Amino acid sequence: MRALTSGPDVLTRDGGPVRASPTLRDKVAILSDGRCLVSRKHADDVDVLGVIALARRMGVRTRDPEFVDLGSLRSVYCGETGRAGTGREMQEGGGPDDTAMQREVQDLLARAAQAQASDIHVVVEGEAAGVRIRVDGDLRPLDGGANGAPVHWRAEHGRQICMTAYAMAAEGGTADASYDPFSFQAGRIMTGLPDGIQAVRLQFNPVGYSGRHLVMRLLYSGHAAGSSLDELGFSAAQVADLAAIADRQTGLLVISGPTGSGKTTTLERMMRRIVARYPGESILSVEDPPEYRIPGVIQLPVANMRSDNDRDNAYTEAIAAALRSDPDRIMIGEVRTRAAAHHAFEAAMTGHQVLTTVHANDALGIITRLLDIGVEPYKLRDPSLVTGLVAQRLIRRLCPLCRRPASSCDATVPADLAERLRALLPTDRFWLPGDGCSSCRNGYVGRTVVAETVRPDATLLALLCDGQRQDAFRHWIAELDGRPFLDHAAAKIAAGEIDPLQAEYRLGKLVR
Ligand SMILES: [Zn+2]
Known part of the structure; x- marks a missing residue:
């Protein structure tokens, strides 16, 4: 692994005994024989000192610095x-200082x-960079430029x-290797927040023509740690x-x-409920990564896998490990490969x-998906194995304070939608978003789950495995009280x- 196999160790290397950020490693290298190599441009840098x-x-007998080029x-x-080219795009000094950027x-x-x-x-592309939240x-642009632009x-x-x-992630030891604008990289900032x-959680993606896409997922400490499912928007029956x-x-x-439909939150709530009800059980989860x-x-x-392939392998390995760890229940973040399934x-x-x-x-499409992944039909036909199928979407919730009542005659409702609503709703009355008030944004507050839950029986699973999708749907509605x-x-x-x-936007046309 080490280049200087016969020579001294680089103490400031990634993961080395002397902790240094990638930025700092562009300024200094401290070797185990006491040599301190310092970039000429950063001779007086306080971080170097x-x-x-x-x-x-830490007991290293450092010698006088040797000034070298970058x-x-x-x-x-x-x-x-062994990662030649690392930091190809890093500025050779002259940029704003680290603290101001942090x-x-x-x-x-x-x-x-x-x-x-x-x-x-x-998103950095061409000559400009933009920020959206x-x-x-x-997604919408982040205001805060000149005059709120x-x-x-x-x-x-x-x-x-x-x-x-x-x-900032690397300083906490939660990013791998060095910053490389041409790689997919991941990390997590834990301090100074x-x-x-x-x-x-950070995800860096290279974008063509030396662009860069960084997604920062904010994990809130006030995150509702409840175990209640109805407050997410599930019906009492669900x-x-x-x-x-x-x-x-x-x-x-x-x-x-789909991504962003709140699956992870539902899983998390279910896990919390299980932990509360069955405290004597061993419960493991495999997540990419745990939020x-x-x-x-x-x-x-x-975490921090470089490619889908690495990720799938690591995932499979972690699931296998969880299985060998005397579990009662296992939560698997996502099944997308045959091995994981x-x-x-x-x-x-x-x-x-x-x-x-x-x-x-x-x-019902879950069974088709599992067949596609390569799960053997005999497993999917067994209702003691396949005990529950759930699908969900998140839809923006109307602000109850400023929503306005409407009917299908409302001028703002497209004619074809009005017709679908007359067929769908028990009365010709619904609500549309208001202009917004002090307790909402544009007439909406948060989101709510719209879902379907299925407890399959052998007939339903057999019909689905045989590709009889319409019959399966009818059976679900008529015999299993499907909603x-x-x-x-x-x-x-x-x-x-x-x-x-909003409902049609997320669910498609509201047609039976
Ligand atoms: Zn409102």
């Missing part, structure tokens, strides 16, 4: 990590947190922001279904929905309960909890 002092405190300094580290990242996080954003997107599922930076500034965010933010499935203690519960700590659950992380079913077939998610459009998405959406539209336009 600081890390040399740190090494001294190239020689990097070659010391590149030989070390303050700017912190300010960015604070402003996003104030808007209750779930994510911040920084996701609030209640929708959206934030726009020069590309170089955007790159500096990305690098600084990376360095604004009040109310527990951690920030909550009863989920409770009955969880109480079975064996079998597979699968939740589906929130769930007390009582041993959470195995699959194989382990999930193996666990269910040996008397464990498995909770997981897959990408599928609706609850599809549409029913749940209609109830919420009639109750004024959501509006029909």
Whole structure:
């Protein structure tokens, strides 16, 4: 691994005994024989002096610094990590200093947190960089530029922001290797965060023509740690279904929905409920990576993988490890490969309960998806193995204070939608968003789940495995008292909890 195999160790290397950020490693290298190589441009840098002092405190007999050019300094580290080209885009000095940049990242996080954003997107492309935040599922520009205009930076500034965010994660030891603008990288900032933010998960993506895309996911410390499912928006019948499935203690519960549909939150709530009800059980989770700590659950992380392939392998390995760890129940963040599905079913077939998610459009589509992944049909036909299928979406919730009543004659409702609503709703009365008030944003507050839950029987599973989708749907409705998405959406539209336009936006046309 080490380039200087016969020579001294580089103490400031990534993961080395003297902790140094990637930015700092572009300024200094301290070797185990006491040599201190310092970039000429950073001869008087306080951070350089600081890390040399740190090494001294650790007992390293440092010699007088040797001033070298950036190239020689990097070659010391590149030989070390074998990652030639690392930091190709880093500024050779002259940029804003680290502390000022850190303050700017912190300010960015604070402003996003104030808007209750779930994510911040920084996109560097061409000559410019832009910032958008996701609030209640929708991306919008981050205000705060001159006169409240959206934030726009020069590309170089955007790159500096990305690098600084990376360095902040690396300082906490939660990012791998060195910053490389041409790689997919991940990390997590754990310290120096604004009040109310527990951690920030980072995902860096290279974008063509030396661009960069950084997504920062904000994990709030005030995150509702409840175990209640109805407050997420599930109906009483759905909550009863989920409770009955969880109480079975064996079998597979699968939740589906697109990214951002709240699957993880539902899983997390279910886990909290299980921990509360069955404190004597051993519960493990495999997550990519765990977002929130769930007390009582041993959470195995699959983090910072460079490629899908690495990630899938690491995932499979972690699931296999969880299975060998004497579990009662296992939560698997997502099943997307045949190997992961194989382990999930193996666990269910040996008397464990498995909770997981897959990408599928609706609850019945989960079986089709699992067949596609390569799960053998005989496993999918067994209702003692497949105990629950759930699909969900998140839809913006109308502000109850300023929503306005409407009917299908309302001028703002498109004619075709009006017709669908007349067919769908018990009365020709629903609500539309108001103009916004002091307790909402544009007429909406938060989001609510629209879902369907299925407790399959052998007939339903057989029909689905045989590709008899229509018959399966009819059987579910007629014999298993099935209530599809549409029913749940209609109830919420009639109750004024959501509006029909948002419902169609997330669910498609409201047609039976
Ligand atoms: Zn309002």
